[in-house]
Amino acid sequence: MKIGVFVCHCGSNIAGTVDVAGVAQAAKNFPEVAFATDLLYSCSEPGQEAIVQAVQEHDLDGVVVAACTPRMHEPTFRRAVERAGLNRYMFEMANIREHCSWVGKDKDANTRKASDLVLQAVEKLRFDRPLQAKSFDINKRVLVVGGGVAGIQAALDCADGGLEVVLLEKTSTIGGKMAKLDKTFPTVDCSSCILGPKMVDVSMHPNITLYAYAELESVEGYVGNFEVSVKKKATYVDWDKCTGCGLCMEKCPSKKAYDAFNEGIAPTRAINIPFPQAIPKRAVIDPTYCRQFIKGKCGVCAKVCPTEAIDYEMQDSFVQEKVGAVITATGYDLFDYRKYGEYGGGRYPDVITSMQYERLLNASGPTGGHIQRPSDGREPKKVVFIQCVGSRDKSVDRPYCSGFCCMYTAKQTILTKDHIPDSQSYVFYMDIRAPGKMYDEFTRRAMEEYGAQYIRGRVSQVYPYKDSLIVRGVDTLLGSQVEIEADLVVLAVGAEASRGASELAEKLRISYDAYGFYMESHPKLRPVETNTAGVYLAGACQGSKDIPASVGQGSAAAAKVLALFSKDQLESDPQVALVSQARCVGCGKCVQTCPFGAIQLAEDRAGNPKAEVIETVCQGCGLCTVTCPQSAIQLQHFTDNQILAEVNALCQQAMEESFES
Amino acid sequence: MSPELSYAYYPGCSGLSTSKDYEISTRAVCRALGIKLQEIPDWSCCGSTPAHTVDHVFSAALSARNLSLAEQMGSDTVITPCPSCLTNLKVAAHRMEQEPAFQQEVNRHLQEPCVNTVQVKSVLQALIQDLGPEAIAKQVEKPLSGLKIAPYYGCIMNRPPEVMDFDDPENPVAMDEILRGLGAEVLPYPLKVECCGASYGVARKDVVMQLSGKLLDLADSLGADAIATACPLCQMNLDLRQDQINAALKRSFRLPVFYYTQLMGLAFGLEEKDLLLNKLNVPAGPALAKMQQAAEAAAEQDAQTKEQ
Numbered sequence: 001m002k003i004g005v006f007v008c009h010c011g012s013n014i015a016g017t018v019d020v021a022g023v024a025q026a027a028k029n030f031p032e033v034a035f036a037t038d039l040l041y042s043c044s045e046p047g048q049e050a051i052v053q054a055v056q057e058h059d060l061d062g063v064v065v066a067a068c069t070p071r072m073h074e075p076t077f078r079r080a081v082e083r084a085g086l087n088r089y090m091f092e093m094a095n096i097r098e099h100c101s102w103v104g105k106d107k108d109a110n111t112r113k114a115s116d117l118v119l120q121a122v123e124k125l126r127f128d129r130p131l132q133a134k135s136f137d138i139n140k141r142v143l144v145v146g147g148g149v150a151g152i153q154a155a156l157d158c159a160d161g162g163l164e165v166v167l168l169e170k171t172s173t174i175g176g177k178m179a180k181l182d183k184t185f186p187t188v189d190c191s192s193c194i195l196g197p198k199m200v201d202v203s204m205h206p207n208i209t210l211y212a213y214a215e216l217e218s219v220e221g222y223v224g225n226f227e228v229s230v231k232k233k234a235t236y237v238d239w240d241k242c243t244g245c246g247l248c249m250e251k252c253p254s255k256k257a258y259d260a261f262n263e264g265i266a267p268t269r270a271i272n273i274p275f276p277q278a279i280p281k282r283a284v285i286d287p288t289y290c291r292q293f294i295k296g297k298c299g300v301c302a303k304v305c306p307t308e309a310i311d312y313e314m315q316d317s318f319v320q321e322k323v324g325a326v327i328t329a330t331g332y333d334l335f336d337y338r339k340y341g342e343y344g345g346g347r348y349p350d351v352i353t354s355m356q357y358e359r360l361l362n363a364s365g366p367t368g369g370h371i372q373r374p375s376d377g378r379e380p381k382k383v384v385f386i387q388c389v390g391s392r393d394k395s396v397d398r399p400y401c402s403g404f405c406c407m408y409t410a411k412q413t414i415l416t417k418d419h420i421p422d423s424q425s426y427v428f429y430m431d432i433r434a435p436g437k438m439y440d441e442f443t444r445r446a447m448e449e450y451g452a453q454y455i456r457g458r459v460s461q462v463y464p465y466k467d468s469l470i471v472r473g474v475d476t477l478l479g480s481q482v483e484i485e486a487d488l489v490v491l492a493v494g495a496e497a498s499r500g501a502s503e504l505a506e507k508l509r510i511s512y513d514a515y516g517f518y519m520e521s522h523p524k525l526r527p528v529e530t531n532t533a534g535v536y537l538a539g540a541c542q543g544s545k546d547i548p549a550s551v552g553q554g555s556a557a558a559a560k561v562l563a564l565f566s567k568d569q570l571e572s573d574p575q576v577a578l579v580s581q582a583r584c585v586g587c588g589k590c591v592q593t594c595p596f597g598a599i600q601l602a603e604d605r606a607g608n609p610k611a612e613v614i615e616t617v618c619q620g621c622g623l624c625t626v627t628c629p630q631s632a633i634q635l636q637h638f639t640d641n642q643i644l645a646e647v648n649a650l651c652q653q654a655m656e657e658s659f660e661s
Numbered sequence: 662m663s664p665e666l667s668y669a670y671y672p673g674c675s676g677l678s679t680s681k682d683y684e685i686s687t688r689a690v691c692r693a694l695g696i697k698l699q700e701i702p703d704w705s706c707c708g709s710t711p712a713h714t715v716d717h718v719f720s721a722a723l724s725a726r727n728l729s730l731a732e733q734m735g736s737d738t739v740i741t742p743c744p745s746c747l748t749n750l751k752v753a754a755h756r757m758e759q760e761p762a763f764q765q766e767v768n769r770h771l772q773e774p775c776v777n778t779v780q781v782k783s784v785l786q787a788l789i790q791d792l793g794p795e796a797i798a799k800q801v802e803k804p805l806s807g808l809k810i811a812p813y814y815g816c817i818m819n820r821p822p823e824v825m826d827f828d829d830p831e832n833p834v835a836m837d838e839i840l841r842g843l844g845a846e847v848l849p850y851p852l853k854v855e856c857c858g859a860s861y862g863v864a865r866k867d868v869v870m871q872l873s874g875k876l877l878d879l880a881d882s883l884g885a886d887a888i889a890t891a892c893p894l895c896q897m898n899l900d901l902r903q904d905q906i907n908a909a910l911k912r913s914f915r916l917p918v919f920y921y922t923q924l925m926g927l928a929f930g931l932e933e934k935d936l937l938l939n940k941l942n943v944p945a946g947p948a949l950a951k952m953q954q955a956a957e958a959a960a961e962q963d964a965q966t967k968e969q
Binding site: 340341342344347348461463464465466 | 829830831832849851852855879882
């Protein structure tokens with residue numbers, strides 16, 4: 001075998017702390033290495049060409065590139081060796097950047113470590129065999145999880161592109177957070193007026209199947225062939241019969257139910273349609289408040305329903321769907337305003353969240369769009385907004401900026417002035433973050449045209465005094481304390497990962513960060529992909545973002561799915577388990593161990609039981625290989641021999657030395 | 662009642678002088694509840710403000726000396742009524758735990774090194790956590806029915822939370838629970854942990870007038886008959902300086918400012934020698950008389966309804 005080794009400078013990323021020429025020189029003495037050199041940027045076009053040329057000139061059988069992480073450029077170099085006429089699996093990568101040059105400053109030690117990593121790759125490559133990918137059919141349907149604006153956009157784009165879409169929404173209507181908003185920044189246009197038509201499009205689109213009040217129960221399978229189980233939660237109303245007339249809601253005697261859509265600002269009925277433009281416009285019974293469920297008698301809704309849609313006996317049901325890709329658009333939740341005891345959220349009725357304020361501003365909200373204090377219904381004249389409530393604060397484990405609060409607060413000051421012309425708004429802020437198109441102009445407008453008083457500083461305390469709330473804080477520009485007697489205090493709560501985000505991530509086998517936001521495959525270059533093939537991200541589930549960014553990501557995720565489905569077949573990864581028929585005794589341990597159901601028991605020609613791997617289902621995790629008592633099952637490209645060769649490469653010398661001493 | 666409770670007791674210097682009423686009533690209440698207080702023999706200054714402003718090691722050494730004495734008594738917990746002492750003792754113990762080098766330096770000043778094994782608590786914390794509000798309520802003989810109280814904790818008993826590790830740092834409720842158990846009406850007093858001006862009373866009296874004035878004003882606006890405190894310095898600013906505040910702010914507050922232990926003693930039916938109510942600057946008489954009247958009126962009404 002003739003092996004070529006290419007050691008990358010990566011500019012100064014590697015060469016700064018590793019003697020790359022020295023590593024290349026050392027590699028010349030490694031077993032079966034026929035050629036070794038260093039390259040300035042091996043991933044660049046001249047770098048790749050140098051590899052191709054060297055393969056051809058020196059008649060190489062395999063290539064080792066010592067550079068960055070394989071997560072970054074393994075596909076790049078595999079394509080290069082393929083261009084040179086080799087099998088793409090006759091290639092190994094040694095990570096001497098993330099695992100070496102970036103973590104240590106001692107150049108000598110780094111150089112020794114880099115050489116060791118190259119030797120390890122060379123030893124593994126000596127056991128590499130050419131592998132061939134197989135093709136498999138794909139199911140060109142897509143599942144979109146979450147019916148907020150990002151999910152709606154993704155669903156519509158996919159459906160318009162000719163794909164069949166299954167859209168899942170956990171509440172009884174799509175629309176998400178955007179449907180709750182009164183107006184949107186920086187245009188101050190009506191939120192439900194621009195979202196409403198899109199929601200109707202979803203309900204009318206022949207390619208979209210909508211499951212509202214439903215959640216993802218489980219996911220099996222792999223890119224191109226996922227099988228998902230959808231839990232349709234019991235609504236206690238037969239939606240095929242319900243016409244959304246609302247008569248049940250009008251007559252329901254249980255009037256103290258929690259109104260999630262209105263953020264608890266006013267109670268609602270136990271049977272409920274959240275808002276007039278709801279899609280689907282169907283009623284749901286909340287059994288925690290319904291008298292039929294609590295007391296066992298009532299039945300008013302069943303009596304008044306003109307279509308006899310009420311069904312108190314309804315149970316959760318499950319639907320199975322087959323799809324080829326999944327877009328998660330599960331959005332965010334709001335920071336719990338009670339966590340700041342000093343602001344009194346939850347203790348004082350006139351300290352509310354920004355989302356509750358949206359519902360007070362909204363014409364279809366509980367006050368009909370009239371701003372009223374929750375305590376006494378009085379119209380507030382002085383409104384204080386406190387920004388960064390649950391953003392940029394390590395003490396509550398929310399060190400990140402939520403990104404949209406500065407903008408919606410500016411919008412709310414403008415709306416406050418529009419609703420109550422003789423009102424005055426005050427905004428306590430840390431910094432104004434308004435980097436979008438027309439965003440900074442918008443915040444200036446709030447200050448200059450609408451007279452909102454912006455005070456740079458934090459609030460130390462809010463407390464009730466007679467009929468008002470005293471807001472005490474600091475003005476860091478004046479260097480003095482300020483105290484404002486306010487009628488209403490609005491807390492600009494930040495974004496958190498939505499509740500249940502981590503459980504869903506585990507079902508989808510995608511990763512999430514310390515705060516529960518889903519991890520994109522690459523923060524710059526693969527913003528809507530995950531590290532699980534066929535699963536994409538859209539909207540705030542990946543990190544807090546505003547409406548334009550969420551819509552943009554929804555479309556981007558749809559484009560990714562459309563590109564994936566532009567082929568009829570996908571290539572399977574040949575790095576999968578393979579059974580040696582001669583060694584297998586048919587014990588079936590691997591069948592039980594495999595988490596993907598990728599191994600089945602078959603019979604050989606003599607009728608003996610033998611394990612058999614379904615290549616398209618196998619994920620190459622390697623669990624079966626360590627389970628097999630006969631070592632009969634081996635993971636291609638990561639065989640026991642290869643792992644041992646790597647261990648020997650690193651440990652042989654140390655082991656021999658320890659025996660000698 | 663749990664007769665097992667026994668603590669090393671650190672009275673603090675103000676307990677022997679300005680807050681003698683706090684000290685005497687604390688001891689009396691604990692006696693009534695069967696809590697054994699073993700005064701730390703030969704205790705010294707905790708090292709609060711004066712020492713602390715000059716040298717942190719010296720200040721911590723003063724605290725550590727007292728903790729070391731408690732260790733020698735074989736006690737595992739020290740309790741003190743004074744929040745300033747509490748803070749200094751706890752800060753010293755906390756820092757010694759975090760920084761072994763600091764502990765070594767502190768111990769160089771001490772004849773008997775402090776191993777730092779004893780826990781430090783306020784009397785309030787011991788009452789609410791170790792004894793529990795039910796046991797306290799059981800001891801009540803003369804409920805404080807009809808007495809509207811603004812509970813005021815002061816700024817340092819609960820803060821910083823990582824050191825004090827007791828109750829909600831922004832909205833503590835321990836004293837509320839005890840007072841409610843005594844039968845009093847506890848008002849939702851929002852400035853529970855606000856600064857009263859503390860020792861600014863010496864250097865900048867005007868600051869105390871404003872800050873303590875605000876506390877009195879809020880209590881007054883809520884219709885309080887009295888304020889309950891747990892801190893000698895807070896009590897002094899609100900009570901002893903109330904006439905000065907009235908003069909400075911042109912107000913006429915007449916709010917008695919009790920130590921919560923005095924109120925407990927009252928409800929337990931203890932005698933004046935155990936309460937020292939006569940030490941209060943703003944007399945407690947009118948508030949207690951009002952409470953008495955309210956109680957009698959209620960009893961009368963009760964009797965009438967029964968007759969009918």
